[in-house]
Amino acid sequence: MSSGNNNNAARIDAARRVAIFGGTHGNEMSGVTLVNLWMQNSAEIQRKEVDIEPFITNPKAVEKCVRYVDTDLNRAFTQENLSVTGGDELPYEVLRAQEINRMFGPKGTPEAYDVIFDLHNTTSNMGCTLILESSKDAFNLQMMNYIKKAFAPASCLVLLNEHPLLKYSTSRSVAKHPVGLEVGPQPQGVLRSNIFEAMRVILKHALDFIELFNEGMEFPPCTVEVFRVLERMDYPRDANGNIIAMVHPNLQDCDWEPLNPGDPMFQTFDGKSIHYQGSTTVYPTFINEAAYYEKQQAFVTTRRETLVANAIRKA
Numbered sequence: 001m002s003s004g005n006n007n008n009a010a011r012i013d014a015a016r017r018v019a020i021f022g023g024t025h026g027n028e029m030s031g032v033t034l035v036n037l038w039m040q041n042s043a044e045i046q047r048k049e050v051d052i053e054p055f056i057t058n059p060k061a062v063e064k065c066v067r068y069v070d071t072d073l074n075r076a077f078t079q080e081n082l083s084v085t086g087g088d089e090l091p092y093e094v095l096r097a098q099e100i101n102r103m104f105g106p107k108g109t110p111e112a113y114d115v116i117f118d119l120h121n122t123t124s125n126m127g128c129t130l131i132l133e134s135s136k137d138a139f140n141l142q143m144m145n146y147i148k149k150a151f152a153p154a155s156c157l158v159l160l161n162e163h164p165l166l167k168y169s170t171s172r173s174v175a176k177h178p179v180g181l182e183v184g185p186q187p188q189g190v191l192r193s194n195i196f197e198a199m200r201v202i203l204k205h206a207l208d209f210i211e212l213f214n215e216g217m218e219f220p221p222c223t224v225e226v227f228r229v230l231e232r233m234d235y236p237r238d239a240n241g242n243i244i245a246m247v248h249p250n251l252q253d254c255d256w257e258p259l260n261p262g263d264p265m266f267q268t269f270d271g272k273s274i275h276y277q278g279s280t281t282v283y284p285t286f287i288n289e290a291a292y293y294e295k296q297q298a299f300v301t302t303r304r305e306t307l308v309a310n311a312i313r314k315a
């Protein structure tokens with residue numbers, strides 16, 4: 001008879017090469033500051049038998065303290081961009097994406113980094129949010145379960161973006177196991193100690209998980225509650241495309257709270273409410289994110305799901 005359930009655990013390669021990206025958006029100061037700190041002294045992020053590299057992904061944007069210089073780096077990792085040839089006429093972030101892909105990828109190949117953590121801040125009242133791009137990645141789901149338990153009683157939610165149209169080509173998507181970390185509320189260009197500390201603690205738990213996994217610990221099957229991206233909601237606009245309403249006071253700062261059919265969602269400048277017309281309860285998030293005005297997004301709706309993660313163990 002076999003001992004325990006070791007034979008049932010999916011075997012996954014040890015995570016030997018890990019990167020921590022900050023400054024994918026140059027005005028999101030927690031990630032920029034933490035990564036700069038760790039580049040000077042990496043003692044805090046070192047773990048046994050794994051290379052962990054802190055890296056500033058968009059140094060030009062960091063220098064100017066802007067989201068991006070030419071185009072959003074966190075949308076730039078498409079196969080087209082990564083394979084297009086050309087020099088100075090290409091947008092800075094496309095060239096930078098190619099450089100990052102050479103260093104940490106190539107995306108979708110066995111040579112790619114095992115895990116990339118990408119550190120972001122939001123102006124929305126989302127608290128601590130881990131962002132996944134796949135519901136099938138048992139390694140990442142087990143990591144989410146580990147982090148949530150280690151972080152309790154504080155809460156850390158998981159946003160799953162594998163929407164066929166709304167999913168985008170992130171910097172972290174170069175890795176085999178991409179993990180976004182989004183902490184807010186924090187204004188652009190501002191550093192808040194509570195947000196900075198929360199991000200630092202979540203990263204610590206994430207790296208602890210990788211160390212335990214690499215040491216051979218088996219993680220039994222588990223379930224993870226996630227919020228799956230459903231729909232992008234734009235601000236109401238006039239025929240010229242100008243915004244004619246604001247996020248309703250009942251919705252502002254209420255990320256992750258249920259929005260029911262008929263609930264107020266926007267308020268026009270003359271005080272009229274605009275109500276949610278959907279047919280089911282949804283969980284809005286990224287409510288009134290500053291960076292999303294240019295993306296015609298007032299918030300995104302999500303649905304709560306419970307995912308099952310298989311047992312995993314190092315191969």
Ligand SMILES: CC(=O)N[C@@H](CC(=O)O)C(=O)O
Nearest residue numbers: 025074120121122131180291
């Ligand atoms: C506010 C912000 O930048 N959020 C990130 C979310 C993510 O990393 O998936 C973005 O839009 O790229």
Ligand SMILES: [Zn+2]
Nearest residue numbers: 025028120121
């Ligand atoms: Zn960001």
